[in-house]
Amino acid sequence: MFFFWAVIFGTLVGWLGSLVMRTRTSEGILIDIAAGILGAIPMAALLGNDATLDSSLASGLGALVAVGLVTFVRNRLRPS
Numbered sequence: 001m002f003f004f005w006a007v008i009f010g011t012l013v014g015w016l017g018s019l020v021m022r023t024r025t026s027e028g029i030l031i032d033i034a035a036g037i038l039g040a041i042p043m044a045a046l047l048g049n050d051a052t053l054d055s056s057l058a059s060g061l062g063a064l065v066a067v068g069l070v071t072f073v074r075n076r077l078r079p080s
Helices: 002-020 026-047 052-077
Strands: none
Touching: 002 026, 002 052, 026 052
């Protein structure tokens, strides 16, 4: 069950991260959503249990960290 919630919360946090970071291209939004999902699944597996709230909080935290990391790397690689 944690996998389902991790994907849902990872997608939502990735999408919200792309709105907050003002990602203007469709590739950027898709990368943020993918990073959210890929960050949410391991965190929900490590920190969450079968309880919905624990898995939701852990997946949200993992997705937030992953989207922040992707945004940081994207901004550092942007040509001046």
